[in-house]
Amino acid sequence: xxxxxxxxxxxxxxxxxxxxxxxxxxxxxxxxxxxxxxxxxxxxxxxxxxxxxxxxxxxxxxxxxxxxxxxxxxxxxxxxxxxxxxxxxxxxxxxxxxxxxxxxxxxxxxxxxxxxxxxxxxxxxxxxxxxxxxxxxxxxxxxxxxxxxxxxxxxxxxxxxxxxxxxxxxxxxxxxxxxxxxxxxxxxxxxxxxxxxxxxxxxxxxxxxxxxxxxxxxxxxxxxxxxxxxxxxxxxxxxxxxxxxxxxxxxxxxxxxxxxxxxxxxxxxxxxxxxxxxxxxxxxxxxxx
Amino acid sequence: xxxxxxxxxxxxxxxxxxxxxxxxxxxxxxxxxxxxxxxxxxxxxxxxxxxxxxxxxxxxxxxxxxxxxxxxxxxxxxxxxxxxxxxxxxxxxxxxxxxxxxxxxxxxxxxxxxxxxxxxxxxxxxxxxxxxxxxxxxxxxxxxxxxxxxxxxxxxxxxxxxxxxxxxxxxxxxxxxxxxxxxxxxxxxxxxxxxxxxxxxxxxxxxxxxxxxxxxxxxxxxxxxxxxxxxxxxxxxxxxxxxxxxxxxxx
Numbered sequence: 123x124x125x126x127x128x129x130x131x132x133x134x135x136x137x138x139x140x141x142x143x144x145x146x147x148x149x150x151x152x153x154x155x156x157x158x159x160x161x162x163x164x165x166x167x168x169x170x171x172x173x174x175x176x177x178x179x180x181x182x183x184x185x186x187x188x189x190x191x192x193x194x195x196x197x198x199x200x201x202x203x204x205x206x207x208x209x210x211x212x213x214x215x216x217x218x219x220x221x222x223x224x225x226x227x228x229x230x231x232x233x234x235x236x237x238x239x240x241x242x243x244x245x246x247x248x249x250x251x252x253x254x255x256x257x258x259x260x261x262x263x264x265x266x267x268x269x270x271x272x273x274x275x276x277x278x279x280x281x282x283x284x285x286x287x288x289x290x291x292x293x294x295x296x297x298x299x300x301x302x303x304x305x306x307x308x309x310x311x312x313x314x315x316x317x318x319x320x321x322x323x324x325x326x327x328x329x330x331x332x333x334x335x336x337x338x339x340x341x342x343x344x345x346x347x348x349x350x351x352x353x354x355x356x357x358x359x360x361x362x363x364x365x366x367x368x369x370x371x372x373x374x375x376x377x378x379x380x381x382x383x384x385x386x387x388x389x390x391x392x393x394x395x396x397x398x399x400x401x402x403x404x405x406x407x408x409x410x411x
Numbered sequence: 412x413x414x415x416x417x418x419x420x421x422x423x424x425x426x427x428x429x430x431x432x433x434x435x436x437x438x439x440x441x442x443x444x445x446x447x448x449x450x451x452x453x454x455x456x457x458x459x460x461x462x463x464x465x466x467x468x469x470x471x472x473x474x475x476x477x478x479x480x481x482x483x484x485x486x487x488x489x490x491x492x493x494x495x496x497x498x499x500x501x502x503x504x505x506x507x508x509x510x511x512x513x514x515x516x517x518x519x520x521x522x523x524x525x526x527x528x529x530x531x532x533x534x535x536x537x538x539x540x541x542x543x544x545x546x547x548x549x550x551x552x553x554x555x556x557x558x559x560x561x562x563x564x565x566x567x568x569x570x571x572x573x574x575x576x577x578x579x580x581x582x583x584x585x586x587x588x589x590x591x592x593x594x595x596x597x598x599x600x601x602x603x604x605x606x607x608x609x610x611x612x613x614x615x616x617x618x619x620x621x622x623x624x625x626x627x628x629x630x631x632x633x634x635x636x637x638x639x640x641x642x643x644x645x646x647x648x649x650x651x652x653x654x655x656x657x658x659x660x661x662x
Contacts, residue, residue, distance in 0.1 A: 300492055304499070306482045307489060309565075319502065
């Protein structure tokens, strides 16, 4: 009879089972947790005050006092990156929330009311979609004036139509399910049907799209700050830091590389989490949530 | 108090699914509807209950023109889907599913609707452990009984049951057959039962209608139907059911 060391093999197999297919999600989640911790306590943990100017140490190399060196005004790059996490991720999250706040009711109304309501709302969305999104966002920021608030509004107004169309498509499919019709037959009111039957169906795929969109939003908002249209000096925001450091790239490349790498990792973490959720949802059996 | 379909015709493009169908449902009476697969039985039932749109002036309730609206007339005529798993929300427990019509239609307070839902679960032969389970955690037969309990919770004047006993074992079939008779007598409910099983309809139905190619080709009292089937398809159905009768009796 073969001897099986069950005491050792069972926990190991459980760990393997837990990790299988979830490595992408776990890796992304790990990065995201790191960024969320930084966003919550970045300024507290920072080795130096993020806006403290030290003109004697302009563009200095990494040292014990300034672990990633200093920028053109002698400010600690690491401290600014840590303190800027809350602002950079916060604006991306606010923008995503604003997009969802516009797209969700528009998509739901359009799919459930049908008829002229659907036609009007979707034609408005089509008009917005006819413009290149970034150009449209720039036009709105130009009208409102360069600031981080304008950038958030500009991007949200330019980005909502594509998500509204997705919400409409998902809702149309969800509302045609037999159990939704059966629930209507049982006298359920439209709002109750949306809350109990439609939202639970459409939110998981929307979550995947939003988490992937978050990466794009982070890049767009950083790009706008890089162009001087988003966060304004002396705010410690990753895109704005890139913009300010641009003229000094030849002299001290790390001034530009540090915020660039942080943006890459933040974008990567959102992409990995989104991909991980998508993978898990694809494996889901029908009727199992 | 009747529900009638008069000259009801439905076509999908060039495909004529129903053509000039006449059918009357009476309170306290059970009508059985049989026919080959794809002959339009479910389409007729769905058109009468407002799940698919019916042409104007083809449906009548108490001889008044009836406009079935899924959200408003579910308590007048109610349809129970053929596939119970698809017709029960995967997000709600069996108890919550039965509570839905008790809250929305009968406006009962929470404690009362939970008590009634529990009673209905008992009536269809489901124990307390099923109450908290979601449809995917129940078997096909259990789902069918939850769907039936929910349909009974609506207390409609007319109930259309599409293959209501197909996923049930013979003992549960007998139990549900008795339950349907009791509920019908208690609530004066008119039943339309769609089934392929003539043995079941022989036990339940007062009259049987046979559909073929979108038309009702024969409609008779049950005993008369079995004694003297006129249409070729009816004769075939009766012959087959007689052949399978010993097997059913053996079971």
